[in-house]
Amino acid sequence: xxxxxxxxxxxxxxxxxxxxxxxxxxxxxxxxxxxxxxxxxxxxxxxxxxxxxxxxxxxxxxxxxxxxxxxxxxxxxxxxxxxxxxxxxxxxxxxxxxxxxxxx
Amino acid sequence: xxxxxxxxxxxxxxxxxxxxxxxxxxxxxxxxxxxxxxxxxxxxxxxxxxxxxxxxxxxxxxxxxxxxxxxxxxxxxxxxxxxxxxxxxxxxxxxxxxxxxxxxxxxxxxxxxxxxxxxxxxxxxxxxxxxxxxxxxxxxxxxxxxxxxxxxxxxxxxxxxxxxxxxxxxxxxxxxxxxxxxxxxxxxxxxxxxxxxxxxxxxxxxxxxxxxxxxxxxxxxxxxxxxxxxxxxxxxxxxxxxxxxxxxxxxxxxxxxxxxxxxxxxxxxxxxxxxxxxxxxxxxxxxxxxxxxxxxxxxxxxxxxxxxxxxxxxxxxxxxxxxxxxxxxxxxxxxxxxxxxxxxxxxxxxxxxxxxxxxxxxxxxxxxxxxxxxxxxxxxxxxxxxxxxxxxxxxxxxxxxxxxxxxxxxxxxxxxxxxxxxxxxxxxxxxxxxxxxxxxxxxxxxxxxxxxxxxxxxxxxxxxxxxxxxxxxxxxxxxxxxxxxxxxxxxxxxxxxxxxxxxxxxxxxxx
Amino acid sequence: xxxxxxxxxxxxxxxxxxxxxxxxxxxxxxxxxxxxxxxxxxxxxxxxxxxxxxxxxxxxxxxxxxxxxxxxxxxxxxxxxxxxxxxxxxxxxxxxxxxxxxxxxxxxxxxxxxxxxxxxxxxxxxxxxxxxxxxxxxxxxxxxxxxxxxxxxxxxxxxxxxxxxxxxxxxxxxxxxxxxxxxxxx
Numbered sequence: 001x002x003x004x005x006x007x008x009x010x011x012x013x014x015x016x017x018x019x020x021x022x023x024x025x026x027x028x029x030x031x032x033x034x035x036x037x038x039x040x041x042x043x044x045x046x047x048x049x050x051x052x053x054x055x056x057x058x059x060x061x062x063x064x065x066x067x068x069x070x071x072x073x074x075x076x077x078x079x080x081x082x083x084x085x086x087x088x089x090x091x092x093x094x095x096x097x098x099x100x101x102x103x104x
Numbered sequence: 105x106x107x108x109x110x111x112x113x114x115x116x117x118x119x120x121x122x123x124x125x126x127x128x129x130x131x132x133x134x135x136x137x138x139x140x141x142x143x144x145x146x147x148x149x150x151x152x153x154x155x156x157x158x159x160x161x162x163x164x165x166x167x168x169x170x171x172x173x174x175x176x177x178x179x180x181x182x183x184x185x186x187x188x189x190x191x192x193x194x195x196x197x198x199x200x201x202x203x204x205x206x207x208x209x210x211x212x213x214x215x216x217x218x219x220x221x222x223x224x225x226x227x228x229x230x231x232x233x234x235x236x237x238x239x240x241x242x243x244x245x246x247x248x249x250x251x252x253x254x255x256x257x258x259x260x261x262x263x264x265x266x267x268x269x270x271x272x273x274x275x276x277x278x279x280x281x282x283x284x285x286x287x288x289x290x291x292x293x294x295x296x297x298x299x300x301x302x303x304x305x306x307x308x309x310x311x312x313x314x315x316x317x318x319x320x321x322x323x324x325x326x327x328x329x330x331x332x333x334x335x336x337x338x339x340x341x342x343x344x345x346x347x348x349x350x351x352x353x354x355x356x357x358x359x360x361x362x363x364x365x366x367x368x369x370x371x372x373x374x375x376x377x378x379x380x381x382x383x384x385x386x387x388x389x390x391x392x393x394x395x396x397x398x399x400x401x402x403x404x405x406x407x408x409x410x411x412x413x414x415x416x417x418x419x420x421x422x423x424x425x426x427x428x429x430x431x432x433x434x435x436x437x438x439x440x441x442x443x444x445x446x447x448x449x450x451x452x453x454x455x456x457x458x459x460x461x462x463x464x465x466x467x468x469x470x471x472x473x474x475x476x477x478x479x480x481x482x483x484x485x486x487x488x489x490x491x492x493x494x495x496x497x498x499x500x501x502x503x504x505x506x507x508x509x510x511x512x513x514x515x516x517x518x519x520x521x522x523x524x525x526x527x528x529x530x531x532x533x534x535x536x537x538x539x540x541x542x543x544x545x546x547x548x549x550x551x552x553x554x555x556x557x558x559x560x561x562x563x564x565x566x567x568x569x570x571x572x573x574x575x576x577x578x579x580x581x582x583x584x585x586x587x588x589x590x591x592x593x594x595x596x597x598x599x600x601x602x603x604x605x606x607x608x609x610x611x612x613x614x615x
Numbered sequence: 616x617x618x619x620x621x622x623x624x625x626x627x628x629x630x631x632x633x634x635x636x637x638x639x640x641x642x643x644x645x646x647x648x649x650x651x652x653x654x655x656x657x658x659x660x661x662x663x664x665x666x667x668x669x670x671x672x673x674x675x676x677x678x679x680x681x682x683x684x685x686x687x688x689x690x691x692x693x694x695x696x697x698x699x700x701x702x703x704x705x706x707x708x709x710x711x712x713x714x715x716x717x718x719x720x721x722x723x724x725x726x727x728x729x730x731x732x733x734x735x736x737x738x739x740x741x742x743x744x745x746x747x748x749x750x751x752x753x754x755x756x757x758x759x760x761x762x763x764x765x766x767x768x769x770x771x772x773x774x775x776x777x778x779x780x781x782x783x784x785x786x787x788x789x790x791x792x793x794x795x796x797x798x799x800x801x
Contacts, residue, residue: 002617003625008666009282009725011629015655016275017718018636023268025703025710028645030690032264034652037683038636039271041659044671046278052666055733056285056301060744064753065229065287066671067745069274070678071760072236075767076267077683079240081690082771083247083263087256088694095697096264097704107754119762126769167752207773214766221759230756237763244770282730324729331724 008049016042029084029094033077040073111164111172114155114180115220121147122213129206137205141195144209145188148216152184163610168288169227174607178458179223179378186371186465187216192582193473194363196480202248202361211248212367215241219375226386228277228287231379235273235343238375239266242368246360258359265342265352273339279332283307283325290386290613303387310391326394333388333395337402343376346436347405350429354413357425362479365421366472369428370465377435377461385442385454385611396443400538403440407433407545414552420475420485423552424468427511430549431464434523437530437538444533447612454608456522456529459601463510463518463593470586471507473579474500481573487556492565497573499580501560503587508553510590513546518593525601624665632658645691645701653684667737670745 019038026032044066051062084094109116125144128135155177165171190212198205218238225231243266247259281287284306291305307329309315309322338349345353357365388395410430417423438457442450478493478500479485494501510517523546527539575583593600635658638651656679663672691699703710738744749757 003621003665005730006725007625007629008662009730010722011633011662013718013721013725014633015636015659016721017714018633018640019271020717021710021714022636022639023264023271024713025706027702027704028698028700029260029264030687031639031645031648031701033267033687034639034648036264036267036271037652037679038639038655039268040274041656041679043271043274043278044675045659045662046275047281048663048666048668048671050278050282050285050730052668052737053734054282054285054730058286058300058748058752060738060741061229061287061748061753062281063668063671063741063745064748065281066668067674067749068229068233068756068760070674072233072763074678074683075240075764076236076270077686078771079243079767079774080260080263080267081686082775083243083256083260084690085693086247086250086774087253087260088697090251090253090256092696093698094260094694096261112755122762123765166755169752169755204773207769211766211770211773214762214769217762227756229753230759233756233759233763237759237766240763240767240770244767244774247774250774279724283728285731320729320731325731326728327724328728328730331720 005049005053009046012042012046012049014042015039015045027095027097029080029087029096032096033080037073037077040069044069107167108164109166111162111166112170114151114159115217117151118213118217118220121151122210122217125213126206126210129204129210137199138195140205140209141191141198144213145191148184148188148191148213152181152188155180155184165226169230170221170224171226171610172224173610175382175610176220176224178604178607179374180220182374182462182465183216183219183223183371186219186367186374186469187212189469189473189582189586190363190367190371192578193366193469193476196576196579197361197363197476200480203250204248208245208248211241211245215245215367215371219371219378222375223378223382225379226289226382228280228289231383232270232274232277235376235379236270238372239270239343242364242372245364246356246368248364249361252359254359255361256359258356262352262356269339269342269349272335272342276332276335276337276339279328279335283320283328283332289383304390307388307390311393312390329391330394333391334398336383337395337398340376340380341402344373344380344432344435345429346402346432347409347429350406350409353429354417354422354425357428358419358421362421362472362476362485365424366469366476369424369472370469373428373432373435374461374465377457380439381454381457381608382611384439385450389442389450392443396440399436400440400535403433403436403538404541405433406430406436407542411545411548411552414549417552418487420487420490420556423487423556424471427549427552428468430545431511433545434526434542435460435464437535437542438526440535440538441526441530441533449529449533451605451608451612453529453533454611455601455605456526458604458608459597460522460526462600462604463522463590466586466589466593467507467510467518470583470590471504471511473583473586474503474507477575477579477583478573481575487559488566490556490559491563493560496565496571497575499583500573500575503583505557505560506587506590508556510594512550512553514550516591516594518590518597521594521597525597621665624661628658628661628665631655632662639701642701645699646688648701649684649688649691652687653680656680656684668741670742 019035023032023035047062088094159177163173215238218234221234243263249255284303286301288302309319342349410426414426441453444450510519513519513523530539635651635655639648642648660672660675
């Protein structure tokens, strides 16, 4: 059996599912961000696999997409961690289930 | 590939302006803070006028990734107006309760830039980055009141859920790419040149009577397309706060500084819908039968849950959060109604959606501006705190009542006409049950809006010593203009509707 | 891709990537989860190499492993009084069910859809093509991304820095402590 597009897509699906669970169920804000990063990695893997195997008019527009997603992810982490630090400074915790002044 | 940079001058000016304000505030820390606000507001207003003068009927595109057609220009003007009123309404609030004014106004402008690009993007990568520019600015603005634990918390939750929804949206986009092999929305760019490969053409075999052998067969790509559409709807559903992705909305609205709540409910939603409408009308139209039921269910759920949850709120910001969720439900009916027998019906639905959006935004900013003026004096935002407002400040009482009646869809006010046209479009497209549900939901909503109005007019102020509230002149002027707009749209919507029809025609080149 | 080497590389990288991701899922310690995340990032970078996307693989190592992971580790270290465990919220079981559904649906889609996979050979000189598209057809998104990074930076600094008044209060408390110390000696 040849290693083809489906192999990478299934791998991406597994990674996305695990990331989804981690993002939804972990209580530490940094843990949630880890889950989001896993999901984004799954997206990137899927896109790169499509870029490698699917015929398209603009060559490698998927790779450009991936470069942008990586840049945005880095900014996302910077903003997310800044917010986590601010919450920590006021509350001494970054657990999303203990940060509950507002009804979640 | 032609790079006509003159088409995107407003966007470049906006980016420069935002950076300039941050830099000025940094270099001249002793500068009077009001000057920053007035400077930003004046610049935005000037840009609005210049955009209206120079860009109407340009109908061109930048390298086929940003369309500068009347649809984009309408939303550019609309978003600049939202930014103008938000900055004006922020002025006193920011001076009293926030720090880092340069960054505050700068981020509002960055967010507006993201909104303008979202309306113009006709390519998935650009649309995604513009969406993230808006989202990031909003995450930070929601948490801008650093010393307030509510604000921090709201911002952290909003950010985590926003990042999560972006990942869902992206996974959806990657599936769409897998099916179509392109990121361009539609077949024809405004020059009339056929775009090489695009989503709409690639999806052409969906719903086509005679399949085109050059395109992927509908049956083969259906699973990938459907999961892609589900994920895209989920991701955008988070951004517009549709049920069941709405949980962040009340928290973010309550925790955010009040002017930012107004900006979030007006600008954030309007921009997400501008993107939603262009994406679904230009790119996903050929496969409309695949997504219409999904969006219809989300719309129905959003109308029901938004209105029912609003019934039990005691905080004004949370009430308006759920009321805005309900409004999203009505707006989604417009997206559903895109799926019609004729292109003309789809066009009507798109126009009705944009008209309702404009009416909703004008009304919501008016209500929030009045609440900000009230909050600046009292520091309170519970519904019970509005008790006896009619005696303390009749003008604010009148504005809030007019706004709430309009949101409920009472005749005379903007909400009635826009909702009427929207539900009529839905009925024309064959979604009578959704229209009926919307009308019923509107009657329910009247109850909770009336509860607020009852507090304002029927009760004496709780504190008998409470004196009249002073509202500064610029704020009074802004509120008066917005209230007048609500009446104007309600009484004479024709010119606005014609303009909107003219601009949404760009999304349906065949009509 | 049917050589023995390809098979070996794919399956080992797949096991590393998904295994490390599962490690994050079950790990009780945030630092351990972090290490697992880095391992998963490296595995994905290897998969990019296998897909002939060398440039993306390098970016993945530089940005994800080099920057994002370090940033997250810093955040863990800068929040010393926060809990270090990586436990679940009440969303645990709904989350597990949702994960199962999503994986089932996406795997089904990946296998059932006809993706029209036709390209046998990878695109050559991918880094050059990416660079050229960034200054040609994707020049505007590129510029928007620059604005986005500026906005994120400005915002993150505005949030994370302590304001003047905080610093004044902090310095005041320091000088007060200093006064107490010097008060004893004089």
